[in-house]
Amino acid sequence: MSKRDNMLTLNAFNPLSEGGIGTADSALIARRRNTFGDAVPLFYEEPLHLVRGEGVWLYDDAGRPYLDAYNNVPSVGHCHVRVVEAIARQASTLNTHTRYLSDVVTRYAERLLKTFPSSLSNVLFTNAGTESVDLAMRIARYHTGGTGFIVTNFAYHGNSTAVAEITPAFGSGVPIGANVRTVPAPDRFLPGTEVGPAFARGVADAIADLERHGIRFAGLVLDSICSSDGLYVDPPGFLQPVLDVVRQAGGVYIADEVQPGFGRMGNGLWGFARHDIEPDIVVLGKPMGNGMPIAATISRPEILAAFALRSGYFNTFGGNTVCCAAASAVLDVIEDECLIDNAAVTGAKLKQGFVDLMRAHASIGDVRGAGLYVGVEFGEPDTREALRIVNGLRRARILISTSGPAGNVLKIRPPLPFGRDHVAMLIDATAALLAKR
Amino acid sequence: MSKRDNMLTLNAFNPLSEGGIGTADSALIARRRNTFGDAVPLFYEEPLHLVRGEGVWLYDDAGRPYLDAYNNVPSVGHCHVRVVEAIARQASTLNTHTRYLSDVVTRYAERLLKTFPSSLSNVLFTNAGTESVDLAMRIARYHTGGTGFIVTNFAYHGNSTAVAEITPAFGSGVPIGANVRTVPAPDRFLPGTEVGPAFARGVADAIADLERHGIRFAGLVLDSICSSDGLYVDPPGFLQPVLDVVRQAGGVYIADEVQPGFGRMGNGLWGFARHDIEPDIVVLGKPMGNGMPIAATISRPEILAAFALRSGYFNTFGGNTVCCAAASAVLDVIEDECLIDNAAVTGAKLKQGFVDLMRAHASIGDVRGAGLYVGVEFGEPDTREALRIVNGLRRARILISTSGPAGNVLKIRPPLPFGRDHVAMLIDATAALLAKR
Numbered sequence: 001m002s003k004r005d006n007m008l009t010l011n012a013f014n015p016l017s018e019g020g021i022g023t024a025d026s027a028l029i030a031r032r033r034n035t036f037g038d039a040v041p042l043f044y045e046e047p048l049h050l051v052r053g054e055g056v057w058l059y060d061d062a063g064r065p066y067l068d069a070y071n072n073v074p075s076v077g078h079c080h081v082r083v084v085e086a087i088a089r090q091a092s093t094l095n096t097h098t099r100y101l102s103d104v105v106t107r108y109a110e111r112l113l114k115t116f117p118s119s120l121s122n123v124l125f126t127n128a129g130t131e132s133v134d135l136a137m138r139i140a141r142y143h144t145g146g147t148g149f150i151v152t153n154f155a156y157h158g159n160s161t162a163v164a165e166i167t168p169a170f171g172s173g174v175p176i177g178a179n180v181r182t183v184p185a186p187d188r189f190l191p192g193t194e195v196g197p198a199f200a201r202g203v204a205d206a207i208a209d210l211e212r213h214g215i216r217f218a219g220l221v222l223d224s225i226c227s228s229d230g231l232y233v234d235p236p237g238f239l240q241p242v243l244d245v246v247r248q249a250g251g252v253y254i255a256d257e258v259q260p261g262f263g264r265m266g267n268g269l270w271g272f273a274r275h276d277i278e279p280d281i282v283v284l285g286k287p288m289g290n291g292m293p294i295a296a297t298i299s300r301p302e303i304l305a306a307f308a309l310r311s312g313y314f315n316t317f318g319g320n321t322v323c324c325a326a327a328s329a330v331l332d333v334i335e336d337e338c339l340i341d342n343a344a345v346t347g348a349k350l351k352q353g354f355v356d357l358m359r360a361h362a363s364i365g366d367v368r369g370a371g372l373y374v375g376v377e378f379g380e381p382d383t384r385e386a387l388r389i390v391n392g393l394r395r396a397r398i399l400i401s402t403s404g405p406a407g408n409v410l411k412i413r414p415p416l417p418f419g420r421d422h423v424a425m426l427i428d429a430t431a432a433l434l435a436k437r
Numbered sequence: 438m439s440k441r442d443n444m445l446t447l448n449a450f451n452p453l454s455e456g457g458i459g460t461a462d463s464a465l466i467a468r469r470r471n472t473f474g475d476a477v478p479l480f481y482e483e484p485l486h487l488v489r490g491e492g493v494w495l496y497d498d499a500g501r502p503y504l505d506a507y508n509n510v511p512s513v514g515h516c517h518v519r520v521v522e523a524i525a526r527q528a529s530t531l532n533t534h535t536r537y538l539s540d541v542v543t544r545y546a547e548r549l550l551k552t553f554p555s556s557l558s559n560v561l562f563t564n565a566g567t568e569s570v571d572l573a574m575r576i577a578r579y580h581t582g583g584t585g586f587i588v589t590n591f592a593y594h595g596n597s598t599a600v601a602e603i604t605p606a607f608g609s610g611v612p613i614g615a616n617v618r619t620v621p622a623p624d625r626f627l628p629g630t631e632v633g634p635a636f637a638r639g640v641a642d643a644i645a646d647l648e649r650h651g652i653r654f655a656g657l658v659l660d661s662i663c664s665s666d667g668l669y670v671d672p673p674g675f676l677q678p679v680l681d682v683v684r685q686a687g688g689v690y691i692a693d694e695v696q697p698g699f700g701r702m703g704n705g706l707w708g709f710a711r712h713d714i715e716p717d718i719v720v721l722g723k724p725m726g727n728g729m730p731i732a733a734t735i736s737r738p739e740i741l742a743a744f745a746l747r748s749g750y751f752n753t754f755g756g757n758t759v760c761c762a763a764a765s766a767v768l769d770v771i772e773d774e775c776l777i778d779n780a781a782v783t784g785a786k787l788k789q790g791f792v793d794l795m796r797a798h799a800s801i802g803d804v805r806g807a808g809l810y811v812g813v814e815f816g817e818p819d820t821r822e823a824l825r826i827v828n829g830l831r832r833a834r835i836l837i838s839t840s841g842p843a844g845n846v847l848k849i850r851p852p853l854p855f856g857r858d859h860v861a862m863l864i865d866a867t868a869a870l871l872a873k874r
Binding site: 006008009025028029031032034035036037038039040041042043047048049050051052053058061071073074078079081083084087088091092093094095096097098099100101102103106109110113121122123124127128129130131134135137138159160161162164170173174285286290291292293294301304305307308309310311312313314315316317318320322323 | 475528550
């Protein structure tokens, strides 16, 4: 990829500059390129060859440990024994699809739905966040009769044909759909009370523009924390005005919880809970099965009805018994290990650590986030400085990445068992790099 | 769903007629409906509650065994010990994504690509056939600059927004895309030498129609055995003329191998091998990981190039180490247990068994297929008779389903370790039902 405005090029290895790569890795990089072609990016100036994971630690082929402060998919920790056991047990018992009755699947569906407001009482299982967003769009189109969607300026929602058309984060090489409008992400420079109304006005303007073009509004698709735009979580409650605007226009509010979901925010399981709102459709993904491909689209029954009647849904692997068993174990671990509390407590320390660094270093313009999802913005925007920190930390064997349209925001999003010692390691290593500037 | 022309209503349980369902199952059906809503169909007049699987056998909650002559996903047999061990081992070692280097993933990619003609040398991993078809369409659009796609009249390719638009099998409730044309499936009433040219003429006409409407042709998406149209495999070689037509028009030939792939045809691993052709893009799915969500899009590098440059691809779960380990074990088992040979030998007996039944029963109009994929057509079309056999076999504890636009074709597609004893059980039970008419 050559596009500078494509999120896939953020923190990506450049195959034309292999400086610092060991011989064995060079060979593996070449073999990977021979099979994947040039389509799939690698992380870091010096890519990582990983062979083992445990808790918040990853190990490379030389046995060197890396502190994982980036991977949100293995959310309850790499290779958690309870999830592994659930997978192994169910894989050796039965792995089949949803056209048969299954107590394993139905019990998980019931358990998952109990974590949502009672209005959100239907679930469809898929294999990935992309499939779930795509399905949510189909459901919204059947319900509203509209085709127009609204997303934020640098939103990432997935990679299918329809979802890529609502994913401006792919940059200028991937056209946004003719039926899609983008709105500015929440404005952090506004006073707290103004953030919500200003964001809602942007959406109202976009709805008006769709209608002016003869495109009926179907819905807003919004990551509850605007992860790709650079992470916007405050003030709590600021999403209520935009929900009101969407409902009033007859559209569907689709909360993309792929990034914030499953306890990461340290405040209940779902990102929208921070804003005390009830979306019409909720999309789940990444951490749902701790790495097993499982995702879901949760909806209000009256919104699902038209799609259920006219299309219906069957997904070969979606809701298979093995992935549901893994996902059920994930909920067990979140509860039994108090991971939401840990996300709140450790997350607060993590954020405070970077706030302290910001006070000492003018290069850091903002620190924001909630729970174990923290964004650290380098001003101007200073993409080079963000990349220097990311690659410096990688050499110090701590893994993070970048976010935001300019790639100038550190993206810190560790597995949920991240502890205060791990916070200290990350903050100390970042401080050392900042001091060397 | 109320639509009679939607494939999801074929062999589907009708929730309004619960005759014959036990109390426990009625309760589970109600709980399932409370969570899934009315979107997801169940199989059979009397749905099955399955709890265990082994080889070609499934077991219900009362411990009763069912001979599985339907499920092509657990292709090397339900809960095959080598696949289960590979899953358990890798899940307890490392489960991560393709932005890191991985020997497990690259070795599997290399091994998989070696089974294809050398021109097909790039692979992208996804989680499901739908994602892989959707991705193939995106690649074809970038390569050709076109948006027009052609499929057969009752094709099924998947359930994303874009793929549903090339899936007429969803029936009148799901519109075919304005950029999509459908062509008649191969005509089994023609002499063998005419089948290929006639099918190719249909595609040529559709290309002309697209161009007449100002829509540039991007590609043909074709299940190599037309599974949903009712299964068309003969004569071998009949797909060469249509490939020539597609190439000459500047389009991309996308072979959907989700159904025929991984040895089911009893002639190499891929359905297109039967026709001795080299597609431009190949889509894999269902049996790839014996039930683990893994799928792939294989392409010629020069066709992938524009997409790789302008968009790029990253799929969070696609090509994860656990699913790749499972998929690698699947290839081991296919080789070590000679499952392709078994598909050929046992498949021939299976087909012959139904040919013999056809001679004795005028209700059977045609028997066709290759390897362990056999279609048995009831004339006129006689949908009721096909459903009587399917539900009669289910009561006799043998599982099959239906196919074809009218649902009048028995769909027989067992796990590949299906043996001659299993064939005898299926044929005998079918004969008994036919005699009772």
